[in-house]
Amino acid sequence: MFNVKNLSNRLNTFRSKMKDLKIDGAIVTKIENYMYLSGFTGTSANLLITGKKAYLLTDFRYIEQSSKQAPLFEIVQHKPDIIDTINEIVKSEGIIKLGFEELNVSFAQYRQYTDKINGVEFHGMGSLIDDLRIIKDEQEIEIISKAVEIADAAFTHVLSVIRPGITELDVAAELEYKMKKLGASGASFETIVASGLRSSMPHGTASGKRLEPGDAITMDFGAMYNHYCSDMTRTVFLGQPEKEMKDIYSIVLNAQLTSEKGAKRGRTGSEVDKIARDIIYGNGYEGKFGHGLGHGVGLEIHESPRLSTGGGRRLENNMTVTIEPGIYVEGLGGVRIEDTIIIKDDSPVVLTKSPKELIIL
Numbered sequence: 001m002f003n004v005k006n007l008s009n010r011l012n013t014f015r016s017k018m019k020d021l022k023i024d025g026a027i028v029t030k031i032e033n034y035m036y037l038s039g040f041t042g043t044s045a046n047l048l049i050t051g052k053k054a055y056l057l058t059d060f061r062y063i064e065q066s067s068k069q070a071p072l073f074e075i076v077q078h079k080p081d082i083i084d085t086i087n088e089i090v091k092s093e094g095i096i097k098l099g100f101e102e103l104n105v106s107f108a109q110y111r112q113y114t115d116k117i118n119g120v121e122f123h124g125m126g127s128l129i130d131d132l133r134i135i136k137d138e139q140e141i142e143i144i145s146k147a148v149e150i151a152d153a154a155f156t157h158v159l160s161v162i163r164p165g166i167t168e169l170d171v172a173a174e175l176e177y178k179m180k181k182l183g184a185s186g187a188s189f190e191t192i193v194a195s196g197l198r199s200s201m202p203h204g205t206a207s208g209k210r211l212e213p214g215d216a217i218t219m220d221f222g223a224m225y226n227h228y229c230s231d232m233t234r235t236v237f238l239g240q241p242e243k244e245m246k247d248i249y250s251i252v253l254n255a256q257l258t259s260e261k262g263a264k265r266g267r268t269g270s271e272v273d274k275i276a277r278d279i280i281y282g283n284g285y286e287g288k289f290g291h292g293l294g295h296g297v298g299l300e301i302h303e304s305p306r307l308s309t310g311g312g313r314r315l316e317n318n319m320t321v322t323i324e325p326g327i328y329v330e331g332l333g334g335v336r337i338e339d340t341i342i343i344k345d346d347s348p349v350v351l352t353k354s355p356k357e358l359i360i361l
C-alpha cells in the first residue's frame with residue numbers, strides 16, 4: 001500500500017528517535033503503528049527493530065501477505081508463543097535496552113516480557129510512534145482525501161433517501177452501503193444518526209427511532225479506505241425546524257467556518273478551539289458545547305493532535321484534523337457540523353465538500 005520511499009523515511013525517522021532514547025531495540029505491538037512502520041496491514045504481528053535490522057514476526061496466515069507488503073522487513077514465522085521468538089532475536093542481536101509500547105501493552109504482557117526476556121532493560125516509548133504519524137506524507141494525504149470523497153458522495157446519496165417513517169438505522173445502512181459500493185472497506189466508526197430529541201446526544205448511534213417531520217437529523221460518519229479514516233458530520237432538517245434550532249444552526253455554522261479559517265500553522269489546538277468556543281458561549285450556549293473542537297484523523301479515527309481546551313501542540317503543515325463544533329440542548333435537540341481538513345500555512349485545505357448551509361428536506 002505504501003511506497004518504499006515513504007516506508008524507508010518512516011523507519012529512518014524511528015531509528016533516529018531510538019537513538020535519542022538510547023535504546024538499541026524496540027518491540028512494536030500497536031496495530032496502526034506496525035502498519036505505519038512496516039506497511040503490513042494484517043491483524044497479527046509484532047515488529048522488532050534494531051539500529052540495523054528490522055524483523056516482522058507473524059503467524060502462518062500472514063507470511064505471504066507480509067512478504068509482499070513489508071519489503072524492508074525480514075519476515076519471521078514466530079513460535080506458538082511469540083515471546084519465545086522475540087527472546088531469541090533479542091539474544092542474537094545482543095539488545096541491551098529494549099523499547100516497548102507501554103500504552104499498548106497490558107500488565108499481563110509486560111509481566112511476560114520481564115519473565116521471559118532476561119538480561120535486558122525495558123524502556124517505555126510512550127506515544128513515540130503515534131506522534132510520528134501526526135504529520136502525513138503525500139501518499140497518506142491522497143488516501144485520506146479519497147476516504148473523505150467517498151463519505152461526501154454517501155451524504156449526497158442519503159439526502160435523496162431521507163423521508164418521514166424510515167428509521168435512523170435505515171439512514172446509517174444507506175450511508176454505509178454507499179460508502180462500500182464506492183470502495184470503502186467499511187465505516188471508519190459506528191455511524192451516528194441522532195434525530196429529533198435524540199440529536200442532543202453528541203454520540204447517539206443510530207437507533208430504531210423513526211424520522212418525523214420537524215426532526216433535526218445529525219449524521220456523523222466516515223469511510224475506511226485503504227486503512228485510513230475520514231470523518232464528517234452534517235445536521236439536516238426534515239421539514240421546518242423550530243426557531244431556536246434554526247438559531248442554533250447558524251451559530252454552529254458561524255463557529256465552524258470561523259474556527260476552520262483560523263486553523264493556521266503555528267496556532268495551538270486550544271487557540272483554534274477557543275475561536276469556536278467564544279462564538280458559541282458568546283451567543284448564550286455556554287456549557288452546551290461539551291467536547292473538543294477536533295482531532296487528528298489517519299489510521300485511527302481519533303488521533304493526535306487534539307484541538308481542545310487542553311490542546312497545547314502547535315499545528316503544522318500536513319496534519320489532517322477535524323473541525324466539529326456543536327450545540328446540544330437536552331429536550332430540544334442538537335446541531336454539529338464537521339469537516340476534515342489539512343493544515344496548510346495560513347489557510348487549510350478543506351477536504352470535505354458537502355454543503356454546510358441549512359438543508360431542509
Ligand SMILES: [Mn+2]
Pocket residue numbers: 231232322324338
Ligand atoms: Mn470527529
